[in-house]
Amino acid sequence: MNAHVREISVALALGLILLALAIFADSFYQPQPLLSLVTGQAPALIVTCGVALVMIARQIDISIGSQMAVCSVCTGLLAAANWPLGLVLIAAIGLGALLGAINGLFVAVLRLPSIVVTLATMVTWREALRWQRQGAFVNLPDGLQWFGMSQTHGQLTIVISALVVLFLLGLSTRHLAAGRFIYAVGSDVEAARLAGIRPQLVTFLVFVGMGALTGLAATLHIVQSPQVDPNSGTGLELKAIAAAVVGGVAISGGRGNLWAVFLGFLLLACVSPALIHLHIEAYWERAIAGAIILAAILADGLEKQTARFSHPRTPSVANG
Amino acid sequence: MSDPCRSAPLLQLAGVHKSFGAVRALKGVSFELFGGEVHALVGENGAGKSTLVKLVTGALRPDAGEIEIMGNRVAHLNPARAHKLGVTCIYQQPALFADLTVAENLWLRLEAPGALGRVDWSACRRRAGQWLERIGAAISPDSEIRHLSMPEQQLVEIACALGTGARIVIMDEPTASLTQKEQHLLFSVVRNLRQNGAGILYISHRLEEVFTVADRVTVLRDGQSVGTNRMEELTKAALIRSMVGREVSDTAPPCGGAARDLVLALRHLGCSASGVRDVNLEVRSGEVVGLAGLVGAGWTELARVLFGITPADSGELQLNGRAVSISSPRDAIDRRIAYLPEDRRRHGVILDMSLAQNITLAIHRRLFPRGWLRPRAERQLAGDSLRALNVKAGGPDALAASLSGGNQQKVALARWLATQPELLILDEPTQGVDIGTKREIHRRIRDLANQGVAVLLISSDLPEVLDVSDRICVMRNGTMVATLPPKTGAHTVMAYALGQKGAAV
Numbered sequence: 001m002n003a004h005v006r007e008i009s010v011a012l013a014l015g016l017i018l019l020a021l022a023i024f025a026d027s028f029y030q031p032q033p034l035l036s037l038v039t040g041q042a043p044a045l046i047v048t049c050g051v052a053l054v055m056i057a058r059q060i061d062i063s064i065g066s067q068m069a070v071c072s073v074c075t076g077l078l079a080a081a082n083w084p085l086g087l088v089l090i091a092a093i094g095l096g097a098l099l100g101a102i103n104g105l106f107v108a109v110l111r112l113p114s115i116v117v118t119l120a121t122m123v124t125w126r127e128a129l130r131w132q133r134q135g136a137f138v139n140l141p142d143g144l145q146w147f148g149m150s151q152t153h154g155q156l157t158i159v160i161s162a163l164v165v166l167f168l169l170g171l172s173t174r175h176l177a178a179g180r181f182i183y184a185v186g187s188d189v190e191a192a193r194l195a196g197i198r199p200q201l202v203t204f205l206v207f208v209g210m211g212a213l214t215g216l217a218a219t220l221h222i223v224q225s226p227q228v229d230p231n232s233g234t235g236l237e238l239k240a241i242a243a244a245v246v247g248g249v250a251i252s253g254g255r256g257n258l259w260a261v262f263l264g265f266l267l268l269a270c271v272s273p274a275l276i277h278l279h280i281e282a283y284w285e286r287a288i289a290g291a292i293i294l295a296a297i298l299a300d301g302l303e304k305q306t307a308r309f310s311h312p313r314t315p316s317v318a319n320g
Numbered sequence: 321m322s323d324p325c326r327s328a329p330l331l332q333l334a335g336v337h338k339s340f341g342a343v344r345a346l347k348g349v350s351f352e353l354f355g356g357e358v359h360a361l362v363g364e365n366g367a368g369k370s371t372l373v374k375l376v377t378g379a380l381r382p383d384a385g386e387i388e389i390m391g392n393r394v395a396h397l398n399p400a401r402a403h404k405l406g407v408t409c410i411y412q413q414p415a416l417f418a419d420l421t422v423a424e425n426l427w428l429r430l431e432a433p434g435a436l437g438r439v440d441w442s443a444c445r446r447r448a449g450q451w452l453e454r455i456g457a458a459i460s461p462d463s464e465i466r467h468l469s470m471p472e473q474q475l476v477e478i479a480c481a482l483g484t485g486a487r488i489v490i491m492d493e494p495t496a497s498l499t500q501k502e503q504h505l506l507f508s509v510v511r512n513l514r515q516n517g518a519g520i521l522y523i524s525h526r527l528e529e530v531f532t533v534a535d536r537v538t539v540l541r542d543g544q545s546v547g548t549n550r551m552e553e554l555t556k557a558a559l560i561r562s563m564v565g566r567e568v569s570d571t572a573p574p575c576g577g578a579a580r581d582l583v584l585a586l587r588h589l590g591c592s593a594s595g596v597r598d599v600n601l602e603v604r605s606g607e608v609v610g611l612a613g614l615v616g617a618g619w620t621e622l623a624r625v626l627f628g629i630t631p632a633d634s635g636e637l638q639l640n641g642r643a644v645s646i647s648s649p650r651d652a653i654d655r656r657i658a659y660l661p662e663d664r665r666r667h668g669v670i671l672d673m674s675l676a677q678n679i680t681l682a683i684h685r686r687l688f689p690r691g692w693l694r695p696r697a698e699r700q701l702a703g704d705s706l707r708a709l710n711v712k713a714g715g716p717d718a719l720a721a722s723l724s725g726g727n728q729q730k731v732a733l734a735r736w737l738a739t740q741p742e743l744l745i746l747d748e749p750t751q752g753v754d755i756g757t758k759r760e761i762h763r764r765i766r767d768l769a770n771q772g773v774a775v776l777l778i779s780s781d782l783p784e785v786l787d788v789s790d791r792i793c794v795m796r797n798g799t800m801v802a803t804l805p806p807k808t809g810a811h812t813v814m815a816y817a818l819g820q821k822g823a824a825v
Contacts, residue, residue: 177684177691184681187672194629194667195681195735196653254672
């Protein structure tokens, strides 16, 4: 079976949507609204890259939406206290890394299942924030929006930052030994340990990286508006995990690549604006997104089935 | 025993074909199994044995040809139907539910719920106890499967098969994880079944067993039946010849020359967590030391201590004359120890990764000192080692999952040879591997020793340990009870392993 089936099919679906938009609603392609649309999605793309790595390492992180909210509010407060932008960025990344490290500590060191750990931290961060802020927005200083640049420049900076992150992570997973270790740990923890890899360290660092990326995404998020909503990041975890799944990341770990995840992300991100521009009722958005995810999982399932029957030399039949 | 061939066969296959895509696994095989006989099925890996078994158990359907069970032609066999017709199979890897108890597992296989779906657990436990007793297994019906060792699980499987009262019993490598003692249990079960008129289809790579237990043997080669003979008409050499289709020396390469420097020395080494205690052992460069004993005697546990998986907590471990502590596999690899684990399917190779990635996994820091992968260097190194070990595969980029078991084992070995170890620990290196590959691996072990590697060989296949080792160390209850010279007889080794002879270290 072709190794790039997933990339090709997702790219085809994406191409079809873009083509439909080009034919029936070319208003979609007006530069400024399109740039705004893309900018709005950039933070989620960064988070999606992180979650893809977490899933490749055979873990899951559903606390990222809450992490995003905490990082957004905290960095907003720092910015409101007139910290310089550079320090705000570093603080955001550091805070995210810290939150990720807490997840990592429970999952990697105490060996608790990540779904439960991050469910707990998801609720804890979200509720603590709600209690602390009582729903109040953070007003940001004037100079912060769009990094103090013109809107277009600010938007371009955000989009390019997100693409650079994607690009660097995509290259690292492919060309760095560290990336290979993530795949090894996700495929078979015990085999990885026996090969001298330290699976707990790898898992811990993946969660720390996840948090750091969330912190960066939070910064790129808050500079887009004059206020920080303490409810930001709600539902982000589902969006990111869905994009990773559509991009072919195996929920059972060890498989997936960030380029395909990027395509999956674009496909899901397109659905809602496409519906609006094609004047289809927006109620359909979630149903269509759900159908895409289901199709992706179905494709994985079918691939596994055919693999079982078309390779007689897989272990199950090998000793014949 | 009456001549079984006069009665009608229990199982008959006529001209059966089966293909998987382009691979023709069976090319017109005909085969007969009579009641009251043990019929061995032998052949190299990939000869079609497992496919044939799957046709009989209904897991696969033949493309052409006929299957008759008890004289009835069965066209659409499925596992449930085969079960009903009295076919049962004991697989190489026990297929039991790990979190359920022995009794619950037996119930799931053998019984149906009563009125309103009620289960009479006390009766069920009693029956489970009876079945276990009948095969002489000392296992409580209340133990959870995951607390049982592999051989114990295998015995539960066998009890299951007996409980079904099946007329056709298929045993696929039933002794792969059994030691001598459990093997004898198994053989007596087999003879018992035969006496009661069941037909036993016995599949094994271990020819000694086939000669011990079988009445007739059918040899499969490349999906075709080469012939069926009564055991007494055959010699071992003739059987191997017909399996392989060429001459293969049945004996391991001769033991090497003088051993050199002391590589590994253990003084009163122990690890309370894994039950290893007071082990004294020396392994020299250029020497193959075999570890023998009953399964559960602590050999794998000892290997895991040496490799830092469960670090030692008492005694001393010396490498090249210096006392060291090894607290993780990483430590062990840095000190040039390599460990080929038991159970390659789970931990030997990573199935989702390519062969090249598998082979370089333990040498990343040497091959990629800056952390950047170098695909060309990686593929070249992998290609060389695949050639050196004669791995049959599409090349370094093939996925490990696409290889047969024997070839996966070679890839696992290649990974550890790539680390250029000083001490190589091999845990069941030839389990489930065909005889040709087995000899290749034995030759390779000897080559390595000749190149100065100290080899510690662990195997439940006693003839293998006796053949390949320069010295044999016998373990019992987590400690070393004897060190014996090469060419020691099997019965002497077993006497120490069973505790009939005292310690003689």
